[in-house]
Amino acid sequence: MTGPGPHPAEDPATGATQEGAGSVAVPAGTTAVDVPIVVANQLWTPANPAAYAPGAKGINEDIEHLRDLEASGILQRDNGRWAAALEVVPTTADYILDLIRANSLWPLLSGLACCAIEMMSTATSRNDMDRWGMFPFRASPRQADVLIVAGTLTTKMAEPLVRLWEEMPEPKWCLAMGDCTCSGGRYKRSYSTVQGIDRVLPVDVYVPGCPPRPEGLIYGMMKLQKIVVDRRGHWPQRRTGPTVPEGV
Amino acid sequence: MTERAHRPHPSLDDPSIAIEDVLRESIVDAVPVARTEREAEFYTLGDGEMLLNMGPQHPSTHGVLRVVLKLDGERVVDIDPVLGYLHRGVEKLCENADWHQAICYTDPLEYVASLFCEWAPVMAFEKLADVEVPRRAEYIRVLTGELNRIASHALFMGWFALDLGGLTPILWSFIERDEMMDMLAAVTGQKLLFNYFRIGGVNGDINHEFMSRLGDWMSRAGAQIEANQGLLNENEILVRRARGMGVLDGETAMRMAVTGPNIRASGVPFDIRRAHPYSVYPELEFDIPTRQEGDSLARYLLRADEVKQSLRIIDQCLHQMPDGPVMASVPRLIRPRPGRAWAAVEGPRGMYGTYAISDGTDQPFRMRIHDPSFVHLQLVSLLTPGNLIADTMAIMASLDPVMGGVDK
Numbered sequence: 172m173t174g175p176g177p178h179p180a181e182d183p184a185t186g187a188t189q190e191g192a193g194s195v196a197v198p199a200g201t202t203a204v205d206v207p208i209v210v211a212n213q214l215w216t217p218a219n220p221a222a223y224a225p226g227a228k229g230i231n232e233d234i235e236h237l238r239d240l241e242a243s244g245i246l247q248r249d250n251g252r253w254a255a256a257l258e259v260v261p262t263t264a265d266y267i268l269d270l271i272r273a274n275s276l277w278p279l280l281s282g283l284a285c286c287a288i289e290m291m292s293t294a295t296s297r298n299d300m301d302r303w304g305m306f307p308f309r310a311s312p313r314q315a316d317v318l319i320v321a322g323t324l325t326t327k328m329a330e331p332l333v334r335l336w337e338e339m340p341e342p343k344w345c346l347a348m349g350d351c352t353c354s355g356g357r358y359k360r361s362y363s364t365v366q367g368i369d370r371v372l373p374v375d376v377y378v379p380g381c382p383p384r385p386e387g388l389i390y391g392m393m394k395l396q397k398i399v400v401d402r403r404g405h406w407p408q409r410r411t412g413p414t415v416p417e418g419v
Numbered sequence: 420m421t422e423r424a425h426r427p428h429p430s431l432d433d434p435s436i437a438i439e440d441v442l443r444e445s446i447v448d449a450v451p452v453a454r455t456e457r458e459a460e461f462y463t464l465g466d467g468e469m470l471l472n473m474g475p476q477h478p479s480t481h482g483v484l485r486v487v488l489k490l491d492g493e494r495v496v497d498i499d500p501v502l503g504y505l506h507r508g509v510e511k512l513c514e515n516a517d518w519h520q521a522i523c524y525t526d527p528l529e530y531v532a533s534l535f536c537e538w539a540p541v542m543a544f545e546k547l548a549d550v551e552v553p554r555r556a557e558y559i560r561v562l563t564g565e566l567n568r569i570a571s572h573a574l575f576m577g578w579f580a581l582d583l584g585g586l587t588p589i590l591w592s593f594i595e596r597d598e599m600m601d602m603l604a605a606v607t608g609q610k611l612l613f614n615y616f617r618i619g620g621v622n623g624d625i626n627h628e629f630m631s632r633l634g635d636w637m638s639r640a641g642a643q644i645e646a647n648q649g650l651l652n653e654n655e656i657l658v659r660r661a662r663g664m665g666v667l668d669g670e671t672a673m674r675m676a677v678t679g680p681n682i683r684a685s686g687v688p689f690d691i692r693r694a695h696p697y698s699v700y701p702e703l704e705f706d707i708p709t710r711q712e713g714d715s716l717a718r719y720l721l722r723a724d725e726v727k728q729s730l731r732i733i734d735q736c737l738h739q740m741p742d743g744p745v746m747a748s749v750p751r752l753i754r755p756r757p758g759r760a761w762a763a764v765e766g767p768r769g770m771y772g773t774y775a776i777s778d779g780t781d782q783p784f785r786m787r788i789h790d791p792s793f794v795h796l797q798l799v800s801l802l803t804p805g806n807l808i809a810d811t812m813a814i815m816a817s818l819d820p821v822m823g824g825v826d827k
Contacts, residue, residue: 227772262826281476282482283482284482284483284505284527284530284822284823285527285530285611285612285823287482288530288531288574288611289610289611290601291589291593292593292596292597295589295590295593295594296590296591296594297593297594297597298592298597310477322505323505323507325503325504325505325506325507326502327504327506328475328483328504328505331475331476332476335476351790357523357524357527358507358508358512358524360512360515361507361508361512362508362511362512363506363507363508364507364508364516381612382610382611382612384610
């Protein structure tokens with residue numbers, strides 16, 4: 172037993188007694204379980220009883236599942252730093268967290284075309300982005316902070332790229348590298364390219380050039396660090412860029 | 420407490436339903452409807468086989484290639500590459516551009532060796548327009564082209580080792596590659612996509628910065644290349660794994676229209692610089708290295724040999740280069756005679772070709788671009804079955820495709 176949790180047999184808050192926990196007998200002849208099986212928590216006391224006590228009196232009677240709790244908005248105060256970064260007053264701890272975030276930006280290893288070669292050149296010995304804390308190129312979007320879109324985005328690749336972006340956890344930032352991703356570049360008139368990735372993704376920093384020099388990418392990443400420290404750019408309500416027509 | 424309809428899976432109550440059958444059903448449901456016989460054969464799963472999707476964002480597929488693997492445990496049974504994630508419509512764009520402007524579109528096709536993607540269309544357009552290229556311009560083309568070939572092979576060695584699990588060689592090869600790219604940037608003004616060759620010559624003469632950097636690098640190139648190859652050639656992990664992996668025999672290679680280092684590693688001494696000579700290559704002395712084994716190790720070692728031959732060519736170019744203009748007098752707006760022209764150059768991956776049709780106007784009527792990466796990617800489904808998943812990516816790396824050229 173961890174914590175001073177009361178015995179479940181005499182705890183009204185958990186909403187289930189020892190007897191209720193044992194009442195899992197399914198009537199004979201039926202093949203499906205109609206009543207949810209509730210096993211009382213005997214091990215520990217949750218910090219937020221509403222999350223674990225279905226139908227507990229006095230907290231919120233409608234909530235009986237974790238997904239209902241998330242939908243109800245009660246938990247918003249726990250992740251308020253992410254969900255409403257501009258609505259709360261940041262504390263000193265938040266500033267320190269921002270400094271930590273800005274100085275270890277983990278980019279996603281997703282090269283699309285020519286600019287990917289220059290992105291790799293930026294990461295290797297000669298230019299060595301590691302010096303400014305933009306170190307490990309992660310192959311999994313779950314571990315990445317920054318999406319560097321390096322190279323021409325075609326219409327066929329747009330859907331997987333948006334999916335990669337949505338798989339990345341907040342807070343996250345997007346950097347458009349190269350003319351093709353900023354505006355379409357030299358393939359502006361092609362039938363199969365997306366003319367600027369801000370049609371499908373919210374972009375924080377644009378680095379033009381065809382391709383940009385590695386110094387240009389490092390400069391763009393330093394601008395991104397400034398954005399992170401200034402707490403600009405990573406609010407969840409952000410929309411895609413100005414070229415998106417209404418209704419799309 | 421509200422009533423809620425709970426629908427547990429039937430296998431929870433019915434012991435006659437095996438979970439394996441349920442899983443197989445769900446896998447079969449995810450398979451798309453077959454449109455061709457090949458797809459129907461591919462998506463028919465045998466006993467214990469499964470499908471695995473890899474890409475389009477995967478660190479070892481060299482770009483935005485997506486492959487669907489049919490697996491039996493860890494062994495690859497069949498493989499199906501899915502292309503088109505980098506299709507930029509280059510050929511169509513060229514038909515809507517000026518003859519001079521079309522070079523700018525073909526330039527980023529193979530972004531690792533972009534000079535060769537300019538060279539082939541420029542040669543085709545010169546044949547159409549009957550332009551005589553000055554000899555100094557030809558020597559400069561050969562000189563910069565061989566530098567670009569060395570840079571491309573340097574990157575190949577890094578990538579090949581990276582796909583076999585070694586991180587250090589790519590750091591070393593990028594040092595050399597950046598050095599050569601800085602040299603070329605001193606001449607062309609750009610670091611990756613040079614846009615240097617023009618119809619009738621090159622954009623500018625070689626300058627002092629290029630010559631001093633090149634002389635500096637040539638004085639230590641031999642020792643540097645030996646050091647870089649010493650990192651890999653005697654590495655027992657690499658040699659033991661790459662030997663006998665993905666063997667391609669010469670007959671199959673010729674049947675599949677393989678060119679470049681991949682066919683020379685299978686024992687066929689085919690090199691366009693000697694088979695269909697162009698530019699000033701007939702005046703230069705160099706060997707065509709050939710290997711008989713046809714496996715991944717032979718493809719790697721052959722590129723290492725080619726780098727040494729490229730150094731020989733660069734040395735001769737510097738000694739034999741004549742003085743003179745680097746650009747013929749070509750009007751800004753050219754209207755070549757109606758006709759067709761084919762030109763091919765030997766790039767670091769094989770034959771880069773351009774087939775251009777002119778109808779007498781200032782724009783190409785039709786342009787067809789032949790790229791070796793597309794041909795070599797067909798070999799993946801020939802060579803990989805029977806290998807492990809990890810070796811699949813290594814075989815693909817040894818063929819050295821670049822997705823920009825595959826999808827065009």
